[in-house]
Amino acid sequence: xxxxxxxxxxxxxxxxxxxxxxLLVEWTSSVKITHSVGAMPAVEEALxxxxxxxxxxxxxxxxxxxxxxxxxxxxxxxxxxxAWTLNIPLxxxxxxxxxxxxxxxxxxxxxxxxxxRRQNVFSAxxxxxxxxxxxxxHYSLEDLLAKMTDMEEKIIFIGHDVAxxxxxxxxxxxxxxxRAPYYLDLPRASVLIAQAKMKDMPSNEATHHFVPDYKRxxxxxxxxxxxxxxxxxxxx
Amino acid sequence: xSKDQLILGIETSCDETAASIVRxxxxxxxxxxxxxxxxxxxxxxxxxxxxxxxxxxQVTIVIEEALxxxxxxxxxxxxxxVTEGPGLVGALLIGINAAKAFxxxxxxxxxxxxxxxGHIYAxxxxxxxxxxxxxxxxxxxxxEIVLMRDHGSFELIGETRDDAAGEAYDKVARVLKLPYPGxxxxxxxxxxxxEVIAFxxxxxxxxxxxxxxxxxxxxxxxxxxNAEQRGEVIKPEAxxxxxxxxxxxxxxxxxxxxxxxxxxKHVIAAGxxxxxxxxxxxxxxxxxxxxxxxxxxxxxxxxxxAAMIAAAGSVMFEKGILSTMSMNGKPGMPLFxx
Ligand SMILES: [Zn+2]
Numbered sequence: 001x002x003x004x005x006x007x008x009x010x011x012x013x014x015x016x017x018x019x020x021x022x023l024l025v026e027w028t029s030s031v032k033i034t035h036s037v038g039a040m041p042a043v044e045e046a047l048x049x050x051x052x053x054x055x056x057x058x059x060x061x062x063x064x065x066x067x068x069x070x071x072x073x074x075x076x077x078x079x080x081x082x083a084w085t086l087n088i089p090l091x092x093x094x095x096x097x098x099x100x101x102x103x104x105x106x107x108x109x110x111x112x113x114x115x116x117r118r119q120n121v122f123s124a125x126x127x128x129x130x131x132x133x134x135x136x137x138h139y140s141l142e143d144l145l146a147k148m149t150d151m152e153e154k155i156i157f158i159g160h161d162v163a164x165x166x167x168x169x170x171x172x173x174x175x176x177x178x179r180a181p182y183y184l185d186l187p188r189a190s191v192l193i194a195q196a197k198m199k200d201m202p203s204n205e206a207t208h209h210f211v212p213d214y215k216r217x218x219x220x221x222x223x224x225x226x227x228x229x230x231x232x233x234x235x236x
Numbered sequence: 237x238s239k240d241q242l243i244l245g246i247e248t249s250c251d252e253t254a255a256s257i258v259r260x261x262x263x264x265x266x267x268x269x270x271x272x273x274x275x276x277x278x279x280x281x282x283x284x285x286x287x288x289x290x291x292x293x294q295v296t297i298v299i300e301e302a303l304x305x306x307x308x309x310x311x312x313x314x315x316x317x318v319t320e321g322p323g324l325v326g327a328l329l330i331g332i333n334a335a336k337a338f339x340x341x342x343x344x345x346x347x348x349x350x351x352x353x354g355h356i357y358a359x360x361x362x363x364x365x366x367x368x369x370x371x372x373x374x375x376x377x378x379x380e381i382v383l384m385r386d387h388g389s390f391e392l393i394g395e396t397r398d399d400a401a402g403e404a405y406d407k408v409a410r411v412l413k414l415p416y417p418g419x420x421x422x423x424x425x426x427x428x429x430x431e432v433i434a435f436x437x438x439x440x441x442x443x444x445x446x447x448x449x450x451x452x453x454x455x456x457x458x459x460x461x462n463a464e465q466r467g468e469v470i471k472p473e474a475x476x477x478x479x480x481x482x483x484x485x486x487x488x489x490x491x492x493x494x495x496x497x498x499x500x501k502h503v504i505a506a507g508x509x510x511x512x513x514x515x516x517x518x519x520x521x522x523x524x525x526x527x528x529x530x531x532x533x534x535x536x537x538x539x540x541x542a543a544m545i546a547a548a549g550s551v552m553f554e555k556g557i558l559s560t561m562s563m564n565g566k567p568g569m570p571l572f573x574x
Contacts, residue, residue, distance in 0.1 A: 036563075037562045037564045040333070041561045043340070044340060070325075073326070077329075077334050077337070078334075080296050081299075085310060085341045085342060211289075212289075218286055221286070
């Protein structure tokens with residue numbers, strides 16, 4: 001069984017090819033180039049290095065978000081199109097779950113962090129066996145840290161955006177907060193594939209209806225709903 | 237061409253998700269368009285993030301439908317052509333990445349097409365282009381006169397200095413409180429009018445092929461304002477007719493002057509606003525009178541579609557103008573020669 005994994009949900013890019021239980025090729029970078037320029041050449045190169053053709057693939061795993069809207073969509077569009085045209089299943093995994101996967105060997109809880117601007121984050125808290133303790137979501141940093149105060153264990157914070165919020169995290173949690181080393185801060189498509197393998201395999205027909213999990217409605221929609229409320233209309 | 241050439245076109249530059257298969261650059265085998273107009277209506281215009289979300293939901297469905305309607309397999313195709321720009325960047329990226337993944341999986345060449353070249357080449361699906369040719373390109377984002385001496389040769393001889401014609405239509409439609417998208421509503425109202433308000437024509441300096449519509453838009457707003465203050469009843473039909481008459485007269489006259497100056501064999505109209513009945517009628521009668529062959533695509537090929545992208549991509553593919561897997565969306569892409 002040969003898997004291709006793609007994560008473009010935030011600034012880092014990761015692409016991997018896994019055959020059964022062997023990681024054949026993995027490309028992970030956090031160089032600022034747009035995923036539209038970098039992702040398909042990375043897929044092409046990964047398969048070439050693995051000495052495989054697109055038709056050798058058996059399944060595709062993709063990071064379904066949350067993260068950068070455009071970033072998530074690029075990965076999902078590539079994965080959807082490949083899965084559909086190659087007639088193989090497509091499995092989506094939360095980008096937060098994949099990042100948390102880098103910390104499964106940590107003795108404590110795991111908190112993946114992605115900055116969502118204005119003191120907000122996409123985050124979650126997972127156990128080191130991958131069970132969600134606090135679900136994936138869009139949180140204000142303050143709310144997130146408040147929810148952690150009565151979790152007793154140590155918590156490792158993972159992600160290249162942890163740096164932005166590290167002072168506030170330490171202030172709130174003190175010694176209980178552990179910062180991941182840099183080499184765990186980038187999502188890895190091999191972890192994504194391992195997590196995808198644990199999920200139910202969707203039918204090939206489901207691929208057309210696969211959509212990113214944005215975790216947020218659009219700003220236009222939010223404004224529109226607020227205007228409707230103000231005008232006293234109930235929305236559809 | 238010994239064997240038929242089959243090109244899959246993909247277009248997602250604005251609010252239509254579209255795929256089409258075209259044979260030999262001239263014959264539509266299938267043409268699928270999934271429109272989002274309903275989703276953007278309540279916002280009074282296209283919301284880029286919502287457009288991108290729709291594209292990612294629709295893109296594989298639309299491509300599959302294009303193949304199904306054509307009764308073809310990916311292996312039957314010769315190349316994949318996709319709109320590379322200009323347009324909404326987030327929207328462009330969906331079509332581009334779908335096209336790249338599809339081309340990669342099926343080992344097909346990839347062609348990146350300029351959206352306006354696509355609109356121009358929609359005419360190839362109607363009648364072969366004769367060179368030299370003048371194209372009037374009018375849409376929500378563009379108002380241009382392009383001189384073509386051959387395939388893939390585009391000389392921009394005039395363009396708008398402010399609003400695009402379609403943009404002016406949308407803005408005036410808003411002033412007249414017409415629903416989005418406003419253009420077709422103004423066109424319809426204009427045809428119902430019994431009187432016509434006189435608005436100025438903006439010709440700019442002598443000999444210029446450029447356009448300016450923002451002054452006309454202001455004239456309409458001023459007229460409405462003054463009429464309101466004087467307590468007069470405003471007849472929207474008369475305003476629409478006056479506005480349309482001004483736009484159509486300037487577009488037609490400048491296109492005709494360009495056609496004569498460059499001694500062209502063919503005049504074509506392209507872009508969403510070329511679906512406007514008033515404009516089509518004026519161009520048709522003008523060039524018939526002048527004895528210059530004139531083509532405008534049927535309405536479904538004036539608005540955004542993927543058949544036009546495949547038609548332009550067909551000629552680019554023949555010329556060997558190919559793209560790579562690192563193709564990016566180019567929101568401000570200039571029209572380039574091939
Ligand atoms: Zn267009």
